[in-house]
Structure formats: C-alpha cells, structure tokens
Amino acid sequence: MLDLRQYTCLGAALRAALDRFSKEVCLIEAERDREKLRLTYSDFKEVALPLARALEDADFDPNDRTAIIMTNQSKWLISAYAVFYCGGVLVPLDYKLSPAEHLQLLAHSKAKVLVVEYHLWRAMMADPGFDRIGTKIVLVTEAPLGTDLAGAFRWEDFKRKGAPDFVMREKDDVACIVYSSGTGGRPKGCVLTHENYLEQCRSLTAWYPFWPGVRYLSILPTNHAIDFMVGFIGPFVCGACVVHLRTLRPEFVRDAFVRYRITYVSLVPMILKNLERGLRAKFDELPSWKRTLLNSMIALNRALTRSRPNVKLSRMLLGNIHRGFGGELLALITGGAFMEPSTMQFFYDLGIPVVNGYGLTEAGTALTLNDLKPFRADTVGKPLPGVELRILKPDGQGIGEVAVHSKTVMSHYLDDPELTLETIVDGWLLTGDLGRFERHGHLQLFGRKKNMIVTEGGKNIYPEDIETVFDGLTVKEYAVFAGNYIWPRKELGREALLLVLRLEQNQKLETSLLADISARNRKLPDFKRIGGYIVWDKDFPRTASMKIKRQILAEEIGKAVDNSAVKEL
Amino acid sequence: MPTAEQTLDEILNLAAAHFKVPREKLSPDDDFFKTLGIDSLQTLDLLTKLENHFRVELPDYELQGVNDFRTLASKIQVRL
Numbered sequence: 001m002l003d004l005r006q007y008t009c010l011g012a013a014l015r016a017a018l019d020r021f022s023k024e025v026c027l028i029e030a031e032r033d034r035e036k037l038r039l040t041y042s043d044f045k046e047v048a049l050p051l052a053r054a055l056e057d058a059d060f061d062p063n064d065r066t067a068i069i070m071t072n073q074s075k076w077l078i079s080a081y082a083v084f085y086c087g088g089v090l091v092p093l094d095y096k097l098s099p100a101e102h103l104q105l106l107a108h109s110k111a112k113v114l115v116v117e118y119h120l121w122r123a124m125m126a127d128p129g130f131d132r133i134g135t136k137i138v139l140v141t142e143a144p145l146g147t148d149l150a151g152a153f154r155w156e157d158f159k160r161k162g163a164p165d166f167v168m169r170e171k172d173d174v175a176c177i178v179y180s181s182g183t184g185g186r187p188k189g190c191v192l193t194h195e196n197y198l199e200q201c202r203s204l205t206a207w208y209p210f211w212p213g214v215r216y217l218s219i220l221p222t223n224h225a226i227d228f229m230v231g232f233i234g235p236f237v238c239g240a241c242v243v244h245l246r247t248l249r250p251e252f253v254r255d256a257f258v259r260y261r262i263t264y265v266s267l268v269p270m271i272l273k274n275l276e277r278g279l280r281a282k283f284d285e286l287p288s289w290k291r292t293l294l295n296s297m298i299a300l301n302r303a304l305t306r307s308r309p310n311v312k313l314s315r316m317l318l319g320n321i322h323r324g325f326g327g328e329l330l331a332l333i334t335g336g337a338f339m340e341p342s343t344m345q346f347f348y349d350l351g352i353p354v355v356n357g358y359g360l361t362e363a364g365t366a367l368t369l370n371d372l373k374p375f376r377a378d379t380v381g382k383p384l385p386g387v388e389l390r391i392l393k394p395d396g397q398g399i400g401e402v403a404v405h406s407k408t409v410m411s412h413y414l415d416d417p418e419l420t421l422e423t424i425v426d427g428w429l430l431t432g433d434l435g436r437f438e439r440h441g442h443l444q445l446f447g448r449k450k451n452m453i454v455t456e457g458g459k460n461i462y463p464e465d466i467e468t469v470f471d472g473l474t475v476k477e478y479a480v481f482a483g484n485y486i487w488p489r490k491e492l493g494r495e496a497l498l499l500v501l502r503l504e505q506n507q508k509l510e511t512s513l514l515a516d517i518s519a520r521n522r523k524l525p526d527f528k529r530i531g532g533y534i535v536w537d538k539d540f541p542r543t544a545s546m547k548i549k550r551q552i553l554a555e556e557i558g559k560a561v562d563n564s565a566v567k568e569l
Numbered sequence: 570m571p572t573a574e575q576t577l578d579e580i581l582n583l584a585a586a587h588f589k590v591p592r593e594k595l596s597p598d599d600d601f602f603k604t605l606g607i608d609s610l611q612t613l614d615l616l617t618k619l620e621n622h623f624r625v626e627l628p629d630y631e632l633q634g635v636n637d638f639r640t641l642a643s644k645i646q647v648r649l
Contacts, residue, residue, distance in 0.1 A: 071630070096633065119630050247629050249613045274610045457609065522636060526602040526609060 001209065001238035004202050009169035009194040011084035013237050018045040021239035024212045028260060029074045029244045032252050037074055041239070044078065050159035052082040057160050058137055060113060062087030062167045065177065067111035067135070068223070069093045069102055069120050072244045075141045075155060076222050077232055079115045087167025088113075090176045091189075092223035095120060096525065099127040108187045109177055109414065112136050115155065118143040125150050171195035177414055178225060180361040181452070181462040189414030190361050199407040200364040201233050203384040207369060208264075208331070208355065210238035215328075217243045217256055217265040220458065226266050226336055229365040250274050257326040266333040268458035269340065272354070276343050279321070279350075294318075302349045307374050314351020321350050331355045335366060336458035338445075338495075341377035348375050356380055358443060363429055364408030368443045379442035380435075389443065390428065391436055398436040399446050399490060403428040434490065446490040451550060453482045453495035455527045463497055466528050469520050470499065474513060477502045477540050479548050480530060486554045487563045496531035498566050500557065502540060509535060518569055532566040570649050577642035580619060584638065587618055597639040619645060 002020065007013040018026075022042040029037040039047070060066075066083045068090065070076045083090050091109045093102060095117070102124055106114060114135045116124070121140045124130055130150075138152035145154075169175075175194045179187060210216070218231035235242050243260045245252060253271070256262065267275075283291060301317045304310065311330060315322045322329070332347060335357040344354040358380035359366035367389065370381035383389050387406040394400035409429045412420040423430055432450030435443050452462045463480035470478055479500045486498075499517065503509065514533075521529050536557060541549040571579070577597055585592040588605050595604060601612065612632065619641075620626055625648040635641050 098634075119628075247613075248610065249617050249629070250610055251614075251617055270608055270610055274608075522600055525634065526636060 001205060001211070004198050004237065007198060008171045009084070009173065010175055010197055010233065011081075011087065011166065012168060013198065014081055014084060014233075015166060017041065017236050017239065021212060024239045025241045026236060026239075027074050027077065027242055027244065028215075029246065030256065030259075031246045032249070033255055033259070036246075039074065041236075044081070048078045048081045048085065049164055050161065051078065051155075052085040053160040053162050053164040054158050055082060055086050055088075055113070055137075056164050060086050060088060060137075062169070063089060063174070064113065065089045065091050065109055065111040066113040066115065067091040067093050067106055067109060069095050069114065069116045070141065070222075071095055071117060071246065072218050072222050072227070072231070073141075073246060074244060075115070077236075077242070079139070079155075080232070083113075084175070085164060085166055087169055087173075089174045092176065092178060092228060094179070094221060094223050096221070099124040100129055103127060103129045103133060105179055105187060105189075106133065106135055109179075109189060110134070114138045115141070116152075117141050118147075121149065121152065169194055171198070172411075174411070176228075178223070178228075178361050181460055181465060186416070186419070186464070187414070188416070188419070190410040191412050191414050192364065192410050196364050196408050196410060197229070197233060199386060200229060200366070201237060203386050203408070204229065204366060204369075205234055205238060206385050207371060208333075210235045210240035210264075212239040214238070214240035214263040215243055215260050216240060217245065217253075217260065217262045219245065219248065219253065219271065220266050220268065220336075224336070224458070225359065225361050225365045226333075230264070230266055230333065250278065254278070254324070257329065258324070259326075261326040261328040263328055263330050264333060265329075266335070268456065269334070269337050269343070270456040270458075272332065272334060272339065272343055272347070273456070276346055279346075298349050301351050305348075305351065305375075309348075309351070309353045309372055309375065311351060318351055322352075325352065331372075333357070335359055335380075337454045337456060344377040348377070358433075358445060360431055360433075362410050362423065363404050363406060363431075364410075367404055367406065367408075370442075376442055379438065379444050381443065382441050383443070389437075392430070394436065397490075399434055400436070401449055402431045402433045402435045402443070402445075404431060405429070447484055447488060448482075449488075451482050451485040451554070453484070453497060455495075457527050459527050461497065461528055466497070466524055466530075469523055470517070473516065473520070475501050475507070476504045477548075479540065479550065479553065481550070481554060481557075483531075483563060483566070485550075486558045488558075497529070499530045499533040499569075500553070501533055501535050502538070503535060514569070521569060530569060532568045534561070534566050573642065573646050576623070576646045576649070577639060579622070580638055580642050580645070583618060583622060584615060587615055595638065597642075598637050600636050601638060601641075602636055623649060625649065 018041045026041045026044050027039040066088050091111050118140050139155040139158050140149050140152045141155040143154050171194050176192045177189045179189050181188045216235050220227040245256045297317045301314050331353045333355045347354050353372050355370050357366040357369040367387050368381040368383050390403045391400040392403050405428050434446045467480050483496050541552045581595045
C-alpha cells in the first residue's frame, strides 16, 4: 500500500494510487447477476479526469462543495475523486432521505454542485421546495436521453478534453462534510479534514490491510463513514478492488460472494441476521446424519480456533459453507449498530470471523476494532493505533461516558460553534455513549447518554428529526424520545422511539387521535417510526425561546412512571 | 393481462404463503412491516418472489417508501 505519511490530502493519495496500481482492477459494478462495468485504476483515471476538467471549466473552485446523492456505484467514486482532484469538499448525503430532507441539507451545506441519480433527482423536482434549490450545477446520472432535467446536466455528457490542474490541499483543509443527523431540527454537519481521513486509513489498514487481489463487497451506503473508508479510500490506496452490487436483494448478495470471491464485506446487523437466518434454515433442512456431522465439525472448529482464527483450517473443516461465501472470505466487518453477540459467535464458529468495532461520524470511521486475538463477541474491541479513549465519571462498575482524543476527530460541526463547544471539550470528543474497559483493554458498550437510537440497519435516528411528521396533531403538545433516554438501561439493542403526548384540559384520548398518530407514523420510513406512546399530565418544561427542555422532561417522566406505561401503537 | 384487483389479490396470496400467515389476516392497506413483522430485507425477499411470479423487474428504489400491498401492487401493475 501507499505510505500515507507522504500525502497531505486524499486527492494526492488517490492520484498516486491510480498511477501505482494502474493495471489492477479497482471497480466492478454488477446489476443483480449481470456485470455492467469493470475498471482498472488506469480506466478509472481516464473517466474521472475529463469530469474534473469539466468542473474546472465550470468555475468550480477549491473549497467549493459538491453533494453526492447516489446509491453505491462506480459514478459515486469517480465523482468523488474528480472533486478531490479539483480541491473541492465532498458532502455525501444519505440517498434514503426524503426529497425535502435532501433539499434541506443541500441548502445547509451550501453545495455548489450536486451529483445525483436520476430517480432521486426526479423525486426532488416534484418536491414543493424544489424552486428554492441553490445548487449551481447539477449532474444527473443515468437520465434517459432527451428528458427534461430542469437545467441539470447528464453526468455522462459532462466531460471536457484536456488535462485538469491538480489542486493540492493541506492536512487541515476540509475534505468532507458528513451529516450525522439533523434533518428535522439542527443539522449536524461533521466537518472532517484530510488529516482525519488519512490518519483513519493508516490506523485501520495497520490492523486490517488490503492488497491487490482483495475484493471488498460494498453494501453499506457509500455516504456512510464506514463504506467511504473501507469501500473506497482504504482499498484504493492499497490497490484492492471494490465490488458494487446495485441491489440489496439477499439472493444476489449471496450470489455476489461466490461470483466475485469476496475477501471482506462490511455489514449492518440486519443483513448479518438475514444471512444467519438463511444458513440456519439450510442447516435445519439437512438429513439428521448430515446435521450431526456438521455440528461436530462446527464444534471442532470452535475448539481449534479458540485463541485465534485459522481460516485455512476452517475452510477444510467446513468447506461447503465457505464455498457458499466464495471460498476466499477472510472476515465480515461490522459496526455502526449493536450486534447480537450470539450472531457474531454463530459466524465465528463457522470459521468466518466477525470484526466488530465502534465509531461515530464525528470521529471518522472507527475508534475500536476487535483484533481477533482472540475473538470476543462481548466487546467492540480495542482502541485503534493513535486513538485515546477515556471513561468519564465512571460509576462503581467502571461505566461512564466514552470520550475520544484522536487525529481522526472532526474539526467542528458546520455553522454550529455552540454545539461544537458542547461536544469537543479540551480536545476530547464526548461521544454520548456509555462504556467501560474490561481487564484486557477491550471496550464494552452499555447504552447511551444521548437522546437517539441506532437501528439494526445502522441508522442513527434522532427524535427531533422525526417530530415534524406530527406537526398539527390535535393535542396541547408532544415530543418524541428514545425510550433509553427516559429510562436509562445499561445495555444496547431493541431500541425504540416513543411519543409523549400532553392532552388539552378535558381532552380524552380518542380513537381518532390514535388513528391520526398511526397514519402519520406510517408516512415515516419503517426504521424511523415510533413504537409507542405515553400520555403525560403536566406541561412540558420549556426555555425562554419555547424550546422543550428535553432532558428535564425525560427525567420527570422517568421518575414518575416506568416503561410499562408505554402503550404500543 | 390481469386487472389491478387481480394483481393485488395474487400479491396477498403470495405474501401469505411466503411468510406463512393466514391469507385472511392480510388486507390491501395493511402496513406490511407491521402486519408481517418483517424488516426491509425480508421485504426485498418478497419482492424477488413477486418479480419471478409476475415476470417483471423492479429496481430496489421503487420500493422506497412503499409499506402497503396496494401501492406495491400498483408498482407491479404498471410493468405488466
């Protein structure tokens, strides 16, 4: 891999990688079981530079921001490289947000350029807020020829001949603005520097290196910090290959493992559990003698790999299972959400290590990772090289808030000095997560201090972001909370949101009100929905500017009633 | 070509069989995430079954925001 200490910015490191590994395949893109594209590093450069040149010719200046709203595909990475080549700042947005949310974050980030897939652009064009879009240049991928794009360009046509000028950036310059939340209330745009990314890449590849020949299956959205690092920057600076599958259909994901002999993949709990369910169903279908044989092979593998993984041995003992994953899989990487230890253990016992980690957008990609020496399903691993972690105000069990000091910690929140001051104190990032170190130096997580949940799909959901869907509800006031925030518990998983209702005087909880709440709830994507409600009989405490004092309200409710008061919606 | 109502009915039959729930428990405007207790990946599994049955192909993004059988049926119907 490249020696990243030699580079001051992502653009320079990527540029060197494209030259150094020119003949290696860097990208494969498949639509279901049909391969659509295969690019070498040299091909990638040939496609990206005309785009960079066209951007330069369109008065794209260093520091100008480019938002990308796309599913995982080659044009995501090509566009990102062209932006870095021109010295620009990337704003990766979650393609699963609604058109209104996209428009809101485009306005907040002040993006000058937008790269967007056709179906997403079409949805934005139909949004009532579309007229106020301030983005100057919009590049739409895969738009049918002759379609009215409301002044946008077709990405495929936006290219110019001639070598663009490479713009070098310094380590402290901004590389990306990544939104960790805040579409409903207060957008949290994490401003991450080139140094943040270069340091993160160095520390991750020190433990889990890539090399030419490695094939990484990119399933998590590339706008997510994990895939941006391990599905783009990491593999590229090592000459490895990224496989994009343009569907998340489980059957095609399983097929891709085999077809492309995948080495690594990052997954959220929902996908890993889906794979587990599929495997368990297959095991259950086996004749009893085969099942007995399989169980004994699994037990033997578990005994022989107790201290560390031995992939070669596991492939011998459990060949059929490993062939089902392509035969070259080294590990499944997971993070971003709570993973059931039993699921991780299930895969480890089959000889497929699950590398569990912990991180947050504000601190780059990962802060801790399991080093598999030995595998531990009950922790999120040890701090990566260069990462200092502290437990603040530990209780009698050693559990307290996790704080981080690292070169991977973001510079600040975009346009929010107040929130930045609350979050980064004396150079330490306060994560809002509760944890402790066990005796071998592994971090164990026990819940959150902050009012948010993380879904099995790896989505961080902040209650304030979904409250607007209940605007106009015929009650005196309402607020959405994470259940854990009201009734703290020292464990993760099974997190849910609930609606706190304060009715008008003499108002009764009518069926029609509940039906209205349910109907509004259904307008939210499934992972953002509230699970229940509670009726509260006091006015909400508010600030002078009438904002709800959420912490005080949560404490009042938590003291007055327990969580059995929550009614399922 | 089947009518929209026939398509909807077939989808309900297939969903009931796929997730092993009684057909009478499903109705067109049900929120299938809730009625069937499934996640978005399991929904994609169902979609694959429906595609094979109706011999159509729907991109994943077509399912974004769809949470009831009637809307799902309309997405399939326009491709028949």
